[in-house]
Amino acid sequence: MELRHLRYFLAVAEELHFTRAAARLHIGQPPLSQQIQALEAELGVPLFVRTKRSVQLTEAGQHLLMRAREILGASAGVADELQRIARGETGELRIGFTSSGVLIGEMRQVLKIYREAYPGVTLRLREMYTHAQFSALQRGDLDIGFVRFNDPSPPSGLALRLLRRDRLCLVVPEEHRLAGLAEVSIAECREEAFISYPAGSGASLLDYLNHLCASAGFVPKISQEAREALTQIGLVAVGMGVAVLVAPMAVLRHNGVRFIPLTDEEAYMDMALASRAGETSPRIQGFLTAAGAQEERASPRAETPARLAVPDRS
Numbered sequence: 001m002e003l004r005h006l007r008y009f010l011a012v013a014e015e016l017h018f019t020r021a022a023a024r025l026h027i028g029q030p031p032l033s034q035q036i037q038a039l040e041a042e043l044g045v046p047l048f049v050r051t052k053r054s055v056q057l058t059e060a061g062q063h064l065l066m067r068a069r070e071i072l073g074a075s076a077g078v079a080d081e082l083q084r085i086a087r088g089e090t091g092e093l094r095i096g097f098t099s100s101g102v103l104i105g106e107m108r109q110v111l112k113i114y115r116e117a118y119p120g121v122t123l124r125l126r127e128m129y130t131h132a133q134f135s136a137l138q139r140g141d142l143d144i145g146f147v148r149f150n151d152p153s154p155p156s157g158l159a160l161r162l163l164r165r166d167r168l169c170l171v172v173p174e175e176h177r178l179a180g181l182a183e184v185s186i187a188e189c190r191e192e193a194f195i196s197y198p199a200g201s202g203a204s205l206l207d208y209l210n211h212l213c214a215s216a217g218f219v220p221k222i223s224q225e226a227r228e229a230l231t232q233i234g235l236v237a238v239g240m241g242v243a244v245l246v247a248p249m250a251v252l253r254h255n256g257v258r259f260i261p262l263t264d265e266e267a268y269m270d271m272a273l274a275s276r277a278g279e280t281s282p283r284i285q286g287f288l289t290a291a292g293a294q295e296e297r298a299s300p301r302a303e304t305p306a307r308l309a310v311p312d313r314s
Helices: 003-015 018-025 029-043 059-086 105-117 130-139 204-215 229-237 247-252 282-297
Strands: 048-050 055-057 091-097 121-127 144-148 158-173 193-196 221-225 243-246 257-261 268-276
Touching (some): 091 130, 105 121, 105 158, 105 268, 105 282, 130 144, 130 268, 144 204, 158 282, 193 204, 193 229, 204 243, 204 268, 229 243, 229 247, 229 257, 243 247, 247 257, 268 282
Parallel strands (some): 091 121, 091 144, 193 221
Antiparallel strands (some): 048 055, 144 268, 158 243, 158 257, 158 268
8 A cells, every 4th residue: 555545545535526536636537536446455445435426435434534644644744854854953963062162152152053043953962071072073972072172183084163262371379479470481380280181081281281381391290180170270279289271261260360371372272163074964064054154253252362373264
């Protein structure tokens, strides 16, 4: 039994007149009568009682009318669902983000634009370190990542889209010897005890701190490890050491600490949108389109130092 047979049956059952049903279906009456007869033969039961003056449903026909409406309604729903999937309007999108991501307007605005455009898509957000996001994207466990990454070459199989560039700051207690400075170089911190992310955590900022210090000719002394930036700031406040964090983290400032911009040319961290290279998923493409719309609306970024050349966004 094919769906077209059910459509033919439904037209006759609702019209109770073969000529009107044929006109409704835009086919001739004889072919319609033949299709109904073929359906009755296939099912092995009469569906209509026909006389010269009327057409009536049998009891079996009345039951099939109910089921035909259900089946045709469901089939129409499946087609609509498939079309929505093809347009990226339904399903689930898995998004990773670093802790500083939720503190900046770019991430919030992209999410807002996307949710307004695709309200039927469920968003699953996970806070993850940058390198953990890269691994999850490569495995297919994540669809989009908001990452901190300065390397111009993305990891294998991934594509990066720059969202913004943020100055790195030295976080010190208010009574620290450097606390009165308007800015500071990383070289002036060679004797400091640093509080940073745990080794092997996948936090890109730890790798970059090592890079900055190496460029200044020393290896940082990591005296304390903490997985959360807020914890690091708290440890700075009680005098356990200093930390290097991105400027947007200053909104988490604890009483008794100062954020001092680092003057080094390389003292910045990019925020980028990561996805698999050559991605064809309509949902992911829709999210990247939302990111493009956000960029068009964005005003100049106060956190981007004038002396730093921002990479081409094309």
